[in-house]
Amino acid sequence: MDHAIETSGLTKHYGRVTALADVSLHVDTGSVFGVIGPNGAGKTTMMRLLLDIIRPSAGSARVLGRSPREGAQRLRRNIGFVPGDLRLEGRVTGRQLLRHYARISGPVAPRAIDTLAERLGLDLGKQVRTLSKGNKQKLGLVQAFMHEPALLVLDEPTSGLDPLVQQEFLAMVREAKQTGQTVFLSSHVLSEIQQAADSVAILREGRIVTISDVDSLRLTAVRRVRVGITGSTPDAVRRVLEEVPHLSELTVGDGDGVRVTARVEGEIDPFVKAIGVFRVSDLAVEEPDLEESVLRLYSSPETRHSGGTEPNDVR
Numbered sequence: 001m002d003h004a005i006e007t008s009g010l011t012k013h014y015g016r017v018t019a020l021a022d023v024s025l026h027v028d029t030g031s032v033f034g035v036i037g038p039n040g041a042g043k044t045t046m047m048r049l050l051l052d053i054i055r056p057s058a059g060s061a062r063v064l065g066r067s068p069r070e071g072a073q074r075l076r077r078n079i080g081f082v083p084g085d086l087r088l089e090g091r092v093t094g095r096q097l098l099r100h101y102a103r104i105s106g107p108v109a110p111r112a113i114d115t116l117a118e119r120l121g122l123d124l125g126k127q128v129r130t131l132s133k134g135n136k137q138k139l140g141l142v143q144a145f146m147h148e149p150a151l152l153v154l155d156e157p158t159s160g161l162d163p164l165v166q167q168e169f170l171a172m173v174r175e176a177k178q179t180g181q182t183v184f185l186s187s188h189v190l191s192e193i194q195q196a197a198d199s200v201a202i203l204r205e206g207r208i209v210t211i212s213d214v215d216s217l218r219l220t221a222v223r224r225v226r227v228g229i230t231g232s233t234p235d236a237v238r239r240v241l242e243e244v245p246h247l248s249e250l251t252v253g254d255g256d257g258v259r260v261t262a263r264v265e266g267e268i269d270p271f272v273k274a275i276g277v278f279r280v281s282d283l284a285v286e287e288p289d290l291e292e293s294v295l296r297l298y299s300s301p302e303t304r305h306s307g308g309t310e311p312n313d314v315r
Contacts, residue, residue: 004029004151004182005050009059012045012206019045021206022059027199032173032183034197034214036190042206043186044084047155050184051081064150077106080144084155084186088128088136095124098143105147116142119168134160145172152176152183158192170196223264227275228282230257237278244274257281 005027012020020042027033035043048054050061052068061068066075090097095113102108117124122138131139137160144152152173158166173183173196187193193200194214202209229237237260238252246265253259258278264271268285275283 002029003027003062004031004064005033005184006062007046007050007059008061010046010049010056010061011058012042012049012054013057018206020049020056023203023206023208024059025201025208025211027182027184029182030177030180031198032177032185032196034193034200035184035186035203036188036193036200037186037203038188040205041188041203043203044155045206046203047081047084047153047184047186051076051079051153077104077147078150080105080147080149080152080154082137082140082144082154082157084159086136086140086159088131088139090128093125093127094122094131094139097128097139098124098146101143102146105143105149108146109148112146112148113142116145116172119172120165132160134162134165137161138165141169141172145176148176148179148181150181152181152185154183154185156187157185158187158189166192221266223268224286225260225262225264225268225271226282226284227260227280228255228257229260229275229278230281231279232258234258240274240277241271244270247271 003026005025007026008024010020010023011018023042023046035046037043045054049056050063050068052071055069063071064075064078068075088097092100094117098113102113113124116122117138120138120141122135122142126135128136128139137157141157144154158169161169170192173185176183183196185193185196197214199211199213200217201211234252234254237258238250241247241250241252241260241262246267247262248265249261249263251259251261260275262271
């Protein structure tokens with residue numbers, strides 16, 4: 001099976017409101033696929049459709065080679081799921097709750113639960129109802145990972161987690177990939193997707209803006225550059241750099257030689273060749289700002305479409 005997830009024209013309407021529109025994508029088995037978009041983009045709707053929590057208005061999906069509706073319980077036992085609106089209550093302890101989930105999900109390796117809890121810093125002896133939001137999120141992650149499912153569907157999985165636990169979670173995702181598991185991960189935090197995913201779909205207002213591998217997206221990203229040049233004048237430098245495509249926020253001034261700052265959108269090669277005609281004394285290039293690039297895709301006129309807005313509870 002080459003694809004763990006396949007969708008074709010997947011669409012969901014709520015009355016006159018379109019929550020998801022004509023989404024077609026595939027997720028390779030053993031990969032980490034990220035979906036990024038602001039709240040209301042349709043990320044949660046897509047995941048609920050894949051898990052047969054809701055049914056599509058049009059289009060189709062296949063998960064682990066089967067229709068979500070036809071796969072039913074047998075399919076869901078091969079999936080680990082963390083919902084974006086995780087709600088855990090009860091007077092049972094975390095350990096008791098996980099034992100209950102283990103009876104539903106299938107075999108769990110000895111000490112798997114304890115190992116995951118230790119990694120995330122979760123006390124399994126506390127009653128679920130007394131846990132903070134962050135600790136409930138940790139409990140949800142243990143529940144999803146503990147039976148080593150073929151597919152992990154994780155909706156905003158690091159919500160409420162502190163930075164150190166977020167890094168541990170990303171390590172767990174990388175390990176899952178190494179063992180051949182597939183991870184379908186949604187977030188509105190681009191840095192999280194950048195660190196974890198092989199490929200990413202950018203979703204806005206229920207539609208896919210683009211699907212790309214993370215490295216390709218980085219090539220189109222925004223870089224901040226600072227250059228020191230000697231043996232020339234600001235006017236001469238400016239005349240050359242004003243011819244460079246996709247260069248903005250250009251500032252050329254006097255200082256210790258000529259000092260240049262600018263923003264480069266996309267490939268940096270034309271800029272490097274342009275400054276190569278001068279004597280460069282200093283050069284600093286910041287890491288590509290993927291978040292700024294994605295925000296440009298969100299607001300780009302050519303990616304807009306007509307239609308109503310989503311209700312507040314459609315994500």
